[in-house]
Amino acid sequence: xxxxxxxxxxxYNEGKESEVRALDGVSLEIDRGEFVAIVxxxxxxxxxxxxxxxxxxxxxxxxxxxxxxxxxxxxxRQLARIRNREIGFIFQGYNLIQExxxxxxxxxxxxxQGLSIFEREDRAMEALxxxxxxxxxxxxPSEMSGGQQQRxxxxxxxxxxxxxxxxxxxxxxxDSRTGQHVLEILRTLNREGTTIILITHDNSIAAQAHRRVxxxxxxxxxxxRGEEAAGA
Amino acid sequence: MNLIQAFKMAFKSISSKKTRSFxxxxxxxxxxxxxxxxxxxxSGQNRRNMEYYEKMGDNKVNINANxxxxxDMDQILNDFILRLGDLVVGITPNVQAWGSEMIIxxxxxxxSTQNWENWEDMVQVVLGNDQYGLCNNYQLGGGRELSYLDxxxxxxxxxxxxxxKEKLFDYTNPVGETITVNGMPYLVVGWYQGKDVxxxxxxxxxxxxxxxxxxTINKNQTISSWSVKASSAAATTQVITELDGFLxxxxxxxENGMRQGGDFYVGSDNKWQEQMQQASLMQTLVMGGIAAISxxxxxxxxxxxxxxxxxxxxxxxxxxxxxxxxxxxxxxxFLIEAAVICGIGGIIGIVIGCMGSxxxxxxxxxxxxxxxxxSITIGAFLFSVVLGILFGMYPAVKAxxxxxVEALQAE
Numbered sequence: 001x002x003x004x005x006x007x008x009x010x011x012y013n014e015g016k017e018s019e020v021r022a023l024d025g026v027s028l029e030i031d032r033g034e035f036v037a038i039v040x041x042x043x044x045x046x047x048x049x050x051x052x053x054x055x056x057x058x059x060x061x062x063x064x065x066x067x068x069x070x071x072x073x074x075x076x077r078q079l080a081r082i083r084n085r086e087i088g089f090i091f092q093g094y095n096l097i098q099e100x101x102x103x104x105x106x107x108x109x110x111x112x113q114g115l116s117i118f119e120r121e122d123r124a125m126e127a128l129x130x131x132x133x134x135x136x137x138x139x140x141p142s143e144m145s146g147g148q149q150q151r152x153x154x155x156x157x158x159x160x161x162x163x164x165x166x167x168x169x170x171x172x173x174x175d176s177r178t179g180q181h182v183l184e185i186l187r188t189l190n191r192e193g194t195t196i197i198l199i200t201h202d203n204s205i206a207a208q209a210h211r212r213v214x215x216x217x218x219x220x221x222x223x224x225r226g227e228e229a230a231g232a
Numbered sequence: 233m234n235l236i237q238a239f240k241m242a243f244k245s246i247s248s249k250k251t252r253s254f255x256x257x258x259x260x261x262x263x264x265x266x267x268x269x270x271x272x273x274x275s276g277q278n279r280r281n282m283e284y285y286e287k288m289g290d291n292k293v294n295i296n297a298n299x300x301x302x303x304d305m306d307q308i309l310n311d312f313i314l315r316l317g318d319l320v321v322g323i324t325p326n327v328q329a330w331g332s333e334m335i336i337x338x339x340x341x342x343x344s345t346q347n348w349e350n351w352e353d354m355v356q357v358v359l360g361n362d363q364y365g366l367c368n369n370y371q372l373g374g375g376r377e378l379s380y381l382d383x384x385x386x387x388x389x390x391x392x393x394x395x396x397k398e399k400l401f402d403y404t405n406p407v408g409e410t411i412t413v414n415g416m417p418y419l420v421v422g423w424y425q426g427k428d429v430x431x432x433x434x435x436x437x438x439x440x441x442x443x444x445x446x447x448t449i450n451k452n453q454t455i456s457s458w459s460v461k462a463s464s465a466a467a468t469t470q471v472i473t474e475l476d477g478f479l480x481x482x483x484x485x486x487e488n489g490m491r492q493g494g495d496f497y498v499g500s501d502n503k504w505q506e507q508m509q510q511a512s513l514m515q516t517l518v519m520g521g522i523a524a525i526s527x528x529x530x531x532x533x534x535x536x537x538x539x540x541x542x543x544x545x546x547x548x549x550x551x552x553x554x555x556x557x558x559x560x561x562x563x564x565x566f567l568i569e570a571a572v573i574c575g576i577g578g579i580i581g582i583v584i585g586c587m588g589s590x591x592x593x594x595x596x597x598x599x600x601x602x603x604x605x606x607s608i609t610i611g612a613f614l615f616s617v618v619l620g621i622l623f624g625m626y627p628a629v630k631a632x633x634x635x636x637v638e639a640l641q642a643e
Contacts, residue, residue: 056554056637077558083636084556095551095640099248109555111237156555 001065002164002195003030003053008062010048010218022048023059024218030197032163035190037198037209045218047168050199054087054166055079067163084112088157092169094149096141102128102152103137109160127155131185147178154185158194165189168199183208238561242569253573256537256624260577260616261584263530267523267612268585272604273592274519278512280430280597285505287369287427287435291468293460294326297479297496306455312478313460319467319474322363325443326459329357329450336439338400338411343437352433355396357413359443359455365391365424367459373397375407375422382421383442390418394426395436413439430598468502527612531619534574539626549631550639562632563625570624571617578613585609 010023022045030036040046051057052064055071064071066082074082083089096105106124115123128134131151141149150170157165167186171179183205190196198209206212214222246253297305306325313323333346336355347354358364362378365371373394382389390411397406406420418441426436446455460475462468479496486492549562585604593602631639 051637054554056640057635077560080553080556080558083554089554091640095554097548097551099245104244108552111241112552112556112558112561160556
């Protein structure tokens with residue numbers, strides 16, 4: 001298994017009256033090459049789920065094995081390394097650095113990887129080409145539309161060739177046509193072997209995944225497989 | 233991530249946020265520049281004062297003494313000074329001609345000793361001996377000093393001060409020429425270089441005659457004032473004490489506090505010099521304090537602007553962490569960024585401070601070439617850089633310790 005989580009809890013204000021159980025004993029396994037959608041209403045804990053899976057946040061309790069490594073035991077530095085090499089993130093709000101142009105944004109994770117300048121530029125351009133943004137390499141985020149920014153964000157996620165891509169409502173801020181384009185890119189990546197974990201509240205988008213894990217009140221309420229409407 | 237990369241990233245960040253970077257720098261620029269200017273103006277003022285006193289004659293003891301019983305004070309003092317040995321370098325009578333006006337002439341040129349309307353051209357006739365120049369800090373420009381024989385034989389010779397020499401002879405050599413004082417001929421045997429003290433042309437407009445001419449010039453044989461040159465500042469104090477004791481013994485006070493047999497005064501300009509030094513130290517402290525406050529205000533400005541951008545930077549840090557930046561590389565990046573901003577600001581501040589010092593020297597200190605002291609400049613620079621780095625790093629240290637998701641949620 002690529003990802004195994006077991007009895008994961010994420011509890012805020014534990015023991016107080018205002019205690020919130022964002023994740024309430026979740027267990028899940030995800031295999032290499034899967035296209036999983038984690039679906040739920042807002043407040044269901046799906047974003048917390050992605051943060052924990054993406055090592056952006058640590059669970060309060062529980063076990064998390066990533067590719068055979070016990071992630072909960074890792075140091076801050078080792079976690080940074082995992083975020084850098086194993087996982088590519090796509091956020092709803094794009095999270096590009098406004099002062100850097102598209103190419104520089106895409107180059108950033110490669111810099112933290114310690115690649116040489118030539119290799120960085122090559123791989124960043126290659127990633128931008130894949131999302132069709134090569135001609136906008138020297139535009140800043142403020143000079144691009146939402147869809148274009150999201151494509152740059154995808155390029156940044158795939159530039160390091162990570163085995164896992166996590167996307168948190170990647171189409172949330174986009175119109176449906178642009179959203180479909182973004183999903184198309186994700187599907188292509190998945191066909192090439194990348195594991196995709198997609199967080200969404202939208203059932204029609206979730207339907208395009210191979211597997212749908214439904215969350216409610218921090219618990220998994222269903223786990224369905226099969227491509228419902230992908231071909232339709 | 234290596235250091236070159238970190239530097240590149242810092243420069244990128246600075247140049248992409250020009251306004252903010254400039255505002256941050258501004259505090260440092262103003263702070264450093266004002267410290268540099270203030271301190272150099274004060275130290276320039278001090279230097280000017282010290283120069284003035286040096287030219288007036290340092291380690292100089294002034295004596296006034298009158299004997300009511302007609303004792304030869306000149307002989308008595310000379311004998312006493314001899315006993316002080318190495319403490320004293322020289323002694324000269326230091327008498328000014330007084331009374332009726334004297335006219336000094338050379339060819340068609342004529343100057344008066346009582347030209348009050350045009351005091352810059354007023355000549356002062358003084359009487360002294362062969363050590364007059366030594367005791368009053370005059371340097372010979374040419375010719376010779378008065379000699380023992382000139383005094384003994386009451387020769388009609390004179391030495392010109394730099395200013396008077398220039399007035400009478402321009403740049404030609406006056407030695408061997410004859411000038412007249414109230415029609416009486418005097419042979420010029422030497423001249424002093426000008427002291428060129430601001431606002432004190434009278435120091436250079438002197439005409440020095442042998443003191444033995446006192447009788448003719450002042451219609452008086454008694455000499456009552458002398459200048460003694462001591463060998464050092466410490467010796468000056470000692471000489472004053474010795475002379476004071478000696479003259480106190482000579483002219484003791486009675487029960488009413490009245491002196492018997494004569495009166496005297498012994499003092500030195502060193503005292504003024506010391507007071508001036510003390511006053512200027514106070515001035516330095518006050519001005520330095522004001523400057524330090526302005527630097528502090530500048531520092532608070534830096535702190536402010538850095539804190540205001542914390543949330544903005546926090547989000548950026550969140551993004552960087554999410555895509556794999558280690559805590560260390562984020563801190564290093566911000567450290568370099570703050571250091572570069574403050575360093576550039578500090579250097580600009582020093583440059584402006586140097587220019588400001590030159591301008592202040594030109595207009596406040598009569599064209600003095602004023603350069604800031606090195607230690608103050610470096611001190612102000614380091615202070616602002618350290619301040620900038622501390623506050624510049626604050627968001628980085630704070631935010632890089634957060635979980636990436638917390639930093640990303642910063643609004």
